[in-house]
Each structure stands twice: as C-alpha cells, then as structure tokens.
Amino acid sequence: MAAIAGDRSPLRRDRRRSLCHTRQIAMYVCHVALQIPQADVGAAFGKDRSTVGYACGVVEDRRDNRAFDDFVSALERIAREMFVQEGDRHG
Template sequence: MPCPADLHLCLQCRAADFAHDIGYAFGRDRTTVSHACNVVEDRRDDPAFDDFVASVERVLTSVFGAPGGREHE
C-alpha cells in the first residue's frame, strides 16, 4: 500500500495531469492521489520533513528529469 509521500513524489516528478494514471498504478483513485499530495504539502511546514522530501525530489528529478521535460531552475 502506498503512503502519501509515494503518491506525492510520483505526481511531482511527472505532472499534475497524471493523477489518474498514478492512482491506477498504485491501485488508487485520482482523488486519493490529490489528497495524498495535500497531506504531504501540509507536512512540509516541518523543516526536517521538507528537507527529506526535497532531497528525494532532487534525486528523482536527476534520474527521470523535471516534469514536462523541463529542468528545475
């Protein structure tokens, strides 16, 4: 079972219009993906959690590229 961070990271590394596909890949609904992203974003107020998520996002971006084929600035 995916945790909210799994769904959030998949969505952040691809694009918002892939919520349905990401939900399907994890056996969840697109609304679950959206809720998971909201949960993670709310927790990013905690500096330690934010640093962790940002680190994982950087790794995923370096491996898979930025959403939409753009590099982060």
C-alpha cells in the same frame, strides 16, 4: 490469548500508518516532481485519483516541518535526476 492479540494491534496499526505515509510521499513525488497526472499515479498505485489528491494535500501540510520538507525535497531531486530527461526539465 486476547492479551497477546491485543499487544500486536498497535504494531500492526503503526506499520499500516508507516506504509500509508510512505505511499503518500511516493504519490506526491510522482505527481509533483515527475508531473505525472493524478489519474495515472492512482492507477499505478491501485488507487483512485482522489486518493492521490488527498495524499498530495497531506504531504504539503506536513512540509511545514523543516526536516520533513528537506527529506521530501531530496526525494524530489533524486526522482528528477533519475527519471526526467534533460530536455524535459523545467527550471
């Protein structure tokens, strides 16, 4: 029985890691693209402001990867198109 439970552990860890990365990207887009203050983003995700700051740093570091940067850039464009009103756009 322990072997079966042990076999599940990497799947759970990978799933948890995937959810964490997804949440970090979402926090980043909310803060950077939508210019929502970190404290407000944290509250929306049930996390602390410092967690949002950490997430933004993690995403920034990963943007050195071209494919990841392209992906995040696309998400930023989509978020701005969906949530930023014409008069609020900068640039």
